[in-house]
Amino acid sequence: MSATHKVHASTAAERRLVEHVDRLALEHPPIDLDSVDYAVTNPVAFEARFGHVLDYMARVELEVDRNVLELTTMLPDPPEIDRVFYAEVWQPQEIRHGLILDALQVHLGRSPADADLDSIGTKLKVLGALSHLDAFQDVCRMIYYLTGMATERSAVLAYNFLHDGVMEMGETAVAETIVGPIRRQEPGHYAFYQLSARGLWSQLAGWQRWLVRLMRRASFAPVGANNQVQKADFGDVMNTLGITERVDDFAEQITRIERELLWARKRGLKVPDYVAAAFREAVELAQARRAAGGVSPGTR
Numbered sequence: 645m646s647a648t649h650k651v652h653a654s655t656a657a658e659r660r661l662v663e664h665v666d667r668l669a670l671e672h673p674p675i676d677l678d679s680v681d682y683a684v685t686n687p688v689a690f691e692a693r694f695g696h697v698l699d700y701m702a703r704v705e706l707e708v709d710r711n712v713l714e715l716t717t718m719l720p721d722p723p724e725i726d727r728v729f730y731a732e733v734w735q736p737q738e739i740r741h742g743l744i745l746d747a748l749q750v751h752l753g754r755s756p757a758d759a760d761l762d763s764i765g766t767k768l769k770v771l772g773a774l775s776h777l778d779a780f781q782d783v784c785r786m787i788y789y790l791t792g793m794a795t796e797r798s799a800v801l802a803y804n805f806l807h808d809g810v811m812e813m814g815e816t817a818v819a820e821t822i823v824g825p826i827r828r829q830e831p832g833h834y835a836f837y838q839l840s841a842r843g844l845w846s847q848l849a850g851w852q853r854w855l856v857r858l859m860r861r862a863s864f865a866p867v868g869a870n871n872q873v874q875k876a877d878f879g880d881v882m883n884t885l886g887i888t889e890r891v892d893d894f895a896e897q898i899t900r901i902e903r904e905l906l907w908a909r910k911r912g913l914k915v916p917d918y919v920a921a922a923f924r925e926a927v928e929l930a931q932a933r934r935a936a937g938g939v940s941p942g943t944r
Contacts, residue, residue, distance in 0.1 A: 661725055664839060667735050668832045674740035675825050682751045690815055691752040693884065697806060698749040699757055700881050704868035705742030706759040708735050713762065718784050726785070729830045729836055737833075741826045748822060760870075779852065786856045786864065787846050790902050792837035792907055794919075795867045798896040805834040815943035837921040838901055845905045857906050861918045866926055879930025887928055895919050 676685070684690050712735055719726070746757050801828055810819040869875040882888045895915045907913050 645679045651936060656899065657839070658725070661839050661843070664731050664832070665725060665733055668836070671734075672737065672829045672832060674736045675744060675829075677740075677744070679821060679825070680744055680747075681932050682748055683817040684752065684815055686751050686813070686815075690813060690818075691718070691749075691754065693807070693813070694756055694809065695749060695752060696877070697881050698745050698752075699754065699867060699883050700877055701761045701806075702742050702745035702749060703757040704794075705738050705745060706757055707868070708738040708742070709761045710759075715788065719781060719788065721778075721889070723784065726788075727838070727904075732832055734836075741829070743821055743937060745749065748818065755843065761915065773926070779849075782844065783852050783855050783859065786841065786848065786852075787859055789837045789841035789844065790856075790860055790906075793834060793841060793901055794864075794898045796834035796837060798894075799830045800834060800883070801887060801897060803830060803893060807888065809885065828935040841901060841905060853906075860902075860906065861916075864916075864918050864922055866922055869922075869926060870885075872929060875926045876929035876933045879926035879928070882923070882927060883930060888898070891923050891927065892920075895923055 646762055712730060715722070715730055742757070742759070750756055804824055805825060807823045808817055810823055845853070865879045866875065869878040879888075882891065882894075887894050892915065899919050903913060903916060907916060
């Protein structure tokens with residue numbers, strides 16, 4: 645029986661979304677732990693180069709448990725297809741990613757990721773209270789889809805860069821049984837958010853679109869960067885993966901649909917200013933920490 649057998653789809657767009665989620669569940673089950681090979685030829689060099697990257701990625705993947713709590717708070721009455729996607733497809737896949745990456749870093753002699761699995765901020769609780777109004781819940785849903793698109797596109801690119809680096813070091817077991825299988829599952833998540841965002845944006849009233857733009861500008865942050873320390877950690881990840889040298893292209897790729905939907909009236913805009921500022925801040929915080937002789941909490 646399919647994951648979406650109880651979901652009613654009344655339009656072609658809704659049917660396409662249901663079919664997509666069904667396909668994700670069927671073709672991309674959580675990675676089999678028995679298929680993973682943690683063998684590393686040069687663990688000291690590998691840990692020195694990518695240890696903090698694994699720590700950051702593992703934490704972000706494991707924190708999807710908290711993300712689901714946030715979603716249920718922010719969206720008290722979501723469309724059933726959204727619930728099926730995040731509870732039955734996305735969460736199991738991402739948790740497995742986190743467990744595998746965390747096991748790899750522990751295999752390298754590092755401490756497990758320090759993931760925040762249950763805290764929900766006051767702002768989200770306020771949004772949840774307001775979301776009982778259907779019109780406002782649609783605004784929150786749009787923010788959820790935009791955040792999901794940026795997060796998953798960032799993941800796709802980051803895992804591509806990590807895969808290249810791991811292969812460059814000759815660590816084929818990690819590349820072929822860990823990074824490769826993980827990165828193959830991320831594009832399907834991105835596609836879900838993109839389809840959902842396009843569909844919902846076309847239904848929003850002018851005041852709702854205005855509020856989405858306002859909230860998105862105020863809330864955007866790089867994936868997993870919820871405070872100044874984590875922003876600096878993200879800057880370190882960008883530097884290690886070579887994103888710092890191509891940050892404009894990176895930012896443009898993760899916000900292409902967001903720019904198309906929210907900022908189509910601003911012709912010539914390649915990257916929303918709040919996105920560029922967020923990545924610039926992460927790079928600067930990482931540089932300042934290194935200059936002060938500090939190290940990322942991931943480099944332990």
